[in-house]
Amino acid sequence: MMNKFKIKAFGITKDILGGKETIIEIKGKTVADLRFTLNERFPQLLGLRSLYIAVNSDYAEEGRILEDSDEIALIPPVSGG
Amino acid sequence: MIKITEKHIDVQKVIETATSLSAGAVNVFIGTVRNNAHGKNVLWLEYEAYETMAVGEIRKIIDEASQRWPLLGWAISHRIGTLKPGEVSVVVAVSTPHRKDSFDACQFIIDTVKEKAPIWKKEVFEDGEEWISARPEMEFKG
Numbered sequence: 001m002m003n004k005f006k007i008k009a010f011g012i013t014k015d016i017l018g019g020k021e022t023i024i025e026i027k028g029k030t031v032a033d034l035r036f037t038l039n040e041r042f043p044q045l046l047g048l049r050s051l052y053i054a055v056n057s058d059y060a061e062e063g064r065i066l067e068d069s070d071e072i073a074l075i076p077p078v079s080g081g
Numbered sequence: 082m083i084k085i086t087e088k089h090i091d092v093q094k095v096i097e098t099a100t101s102l103s104a105g106a107v108n109v110f111i112g113t114v115r116n117n118a119h120g121k122n123v124l125w126l127e128y129e130a131y132e133t134m135a136v137g138e139i140r141k142i143i144d145e146a147s148q149r150w151p152l153l154g155w156a157i158s159h160r161i162g163t164l165k166p167g168e169v170s171v172v173v174a175v176s177t178p179h180r181k182d183s184f185d186a187c188q189f190i191i192d193t194v195k196e197k198a199p200i201w202k203k204e205v206f207e208d209g210e211e212w213i214s215a216r217p218e219m220e221f222k223g
Contacts, residue, residue: 010131011201012212049217054199057134073131073199079213080130080159080200081112081171081191 003029005066007038008073013051016044017074031055032062034072049077082156083139085132085200090158090169099174101153108183110173110191116166121206128161128170131199135159142193150186151177157190159200170202 004025009017026037031053039045052075053060059075066072082098092111100107114126139157146152154176164170173191177183194200203212 008131010129010199011203012215014129015212047216049214054131054134057131057137073134075131075134075199076201076212077214078195078197078199079202079215080128080135080198081195 001029002027003066005034005068005070005072007034008071010074011076011079012048013045013074013076016042029066030062031060031064031066034066035062038074045074051076082158083136083143084156084158085130085135085161086158087160087162090160090172092169092172095156095158095172096174098156099154099176101176103178104153104176104183105178106180106183107154107174107176108180108187110171110187111169112171112191114164114166114168114170118204118206121208123166124205124207125166126164126170127203127205127210128159128164129201129203130159130161132161135198135200138198139194142190142197145193146175146186146190149189150175150182152186153177155186155190157194159194159198161200 002025007022007024026033054073054075055070116123156174159171175183175186203210
């Protein structure tokens with residue numbers, strides 16, 4: 001079953017996805033399913049040192065099930081300070 | 082006080098917010114923009130934050146610091162947007178009864194903020210730009 005999610009992108013992922021927000025259609029509905037589709041559509045993501053996915057402003061586990069109302073964001077390696 | 086701001090950071094105000102009458106020490110870390118990286122001149126830095134999450138992550142870091150050290154006051158301000166060399170990018174201030182705890186807590190907070198808070202910076206050079214630490218071959222201390 002296909003599910004659509006709106007993904008926020010920050011830092012280098014904003015450049016790779018081509019914008020601050022992107023609608024992604026994925027098969028399945030877990031964080032891992034989303035990651036699989038993202039890597040397939042944007043292979044440059046695989047070149048990052050790390051890539052976390054945040055759900056509702058918290059780092060999410062791969063098995064987490066995504067809901068329509070979730071705020072989903074890509075967190076490439078952070079470099080604040 | 083946790084602040085993510087596009088405006089110039091008033092360092093004195095951050096310190097005053099963290100100060101407590103019962104404290105014997107106030108420790109302050111001030112991060113500034115370097116004018117060079119990898120042997121090249123840095124023209125400016127672009128900072129970006131996932132603000133709601135950054136505030137949440139910094140709050141968790143403060144909670145942990147409060148459990149480990151007797152914090153009497155604290156404040157953090159982090160800039161976003163375009164920063165030129167010499168500008169203040171982040172200020173962490175903590176106050177504790179005695180000085181050693183203030184050094185340790187302040188260092189823990191800035192180290193963990195750099196490691197966990199969803200904030201990013203891009204260096205802009207004369208001949209290009211680079212998101213810091215994004216790729217393995219580009220691993221430098223930020």
